[in-house]
Amino acid sequence: MLDSRKVGSYISKLRKEQDKTQVELAEDLNVSHQAVSKWERGESLPDIAMFPKIAQLFSKTIDEILNGGENSVQPKFTHAGRIVEEISNQNTEQVAEMINIGEVNVEELVEVAPLIKASTLSKVSESIDKSIFDTDLIEKLAPFLGTETLDSLVLQVEEGNLQWERVTKLVPFLSKNALEHLVDKTIEGSIDSHELVRIAPFLGRAQVDKLVRQVEEGNMSWDVVQSLAPFIGSATMNDLVNQVVEGKLDGNRIVSLAPFLSREQVDRLVFQVENISWDIVQSLAPFIGRATMDDLVNQVVEGKLDGDRIVSLAPFLGREQVDRLVLQVGNISWDIVQSLAPFIGRATMDDLVNQVVEGKLDSDRIMSLAPFLGRDQLERLVYQVKK
Secondary structure: OOOHHHHHHHHHHHHHHOOOOHHHHHHHHOOOHHHHHHHHOOOOOOOOOHHHHHHHHOOOOHHHHHOOOOOOOOOOOOOHHHHHHHHHOOOHHHHHHHHHOOOOOHHHHHHHHHHOOHHHHHHHHHHOOHHHOOHHHHHHHHHHOOHHHHHHHHHHHOOOOOOHHHHHHHHHHOOHHHHHHHHHHOOOOOOOHHHHHHHHHHOOHHHHHHHHHHHHOOOOOHHHHHHHHHHOOHHHHHHHHHHHHOOOOOHHHHHOOHHHOOHHHHHHHHOOOOOOOHHHHHHHHHHOOHHHHHHHHHHHHOOOOOHHHHHOOHHHOOHHHHHHHHOOOOOOOHHHHHHHHHHOOHHHHHHHHHHHHOOOOOHHHHHOOHHHOOHHHHHHHHHHHHO
């Protein structure tokens, strides 16, 4: 690629050799002196039409300007100047012909591409023999080509020979239609999940959902769904949840998508507690809604759900929910109360102490909670012993 600093430094050197100011050079070229200043500092390059004028003004070749005056045996640009000159004169077909017959190396077109407008470069590319293009060349030209031309080149070169590790580098420059076409061609499973992660942000929702359906049909691995999770549509996610509920999809798989499930979807899964593994409910705990967690607590209180199960959700229960369970001490195992001890509120712990003081609760039980009792609560109990 052109080195703007080297080109700018060379223009500065040539200007000084002619004892011109930046203002005088700017007047000679009919540009602002600020533009000349930016060239010489390497902050920008002259417009492509300006290179022939600069070369003529300083009695140099365009290639010498492009090479920054480099005098090595093999300068970086040997024929790029011809490309620049022809494009300056709007001779796009001539540039293509020079490349087609090997008079100019196509790599030199790549080197000067940053100087060429997308529309002009597209015209040149459309006239170049398509056999000259390969993925490597297209990748180099991609940032400078018009989208329609790039789409055409990629779809042609990649026909029947998709190399996704290369295509993913082109994705930001392709149209959505071209990208979806490429994905459709490899829908049977040749796209690596890591590559999908790279292209997913550029896919349409419909295309993502189509890929997920391929997983459902057994044509792709579940890794693909996990990679696409942030981009899966609500309707498709609902379908996956339904499959778990209906026993058609392993519930452990849906857990991997938990951060991307809606609260409603998570709650629907939890309500199937009798049909799915409790391990799945535990894994979904951080995403369970308050109302659904209240329902689980109620089921324990009513004896419909094993209290040991709710203990596994303790870190995600609200203080109020924990206290409701503990106040059911007559209906649930004391082991459950012990397990919930770190989460019991002060007021509820006071109530348990009062029950001991009033003889309603075995004092041996309260001792198992000693590490979680406050100093004043312990002192109240000790005072009762003295009495």
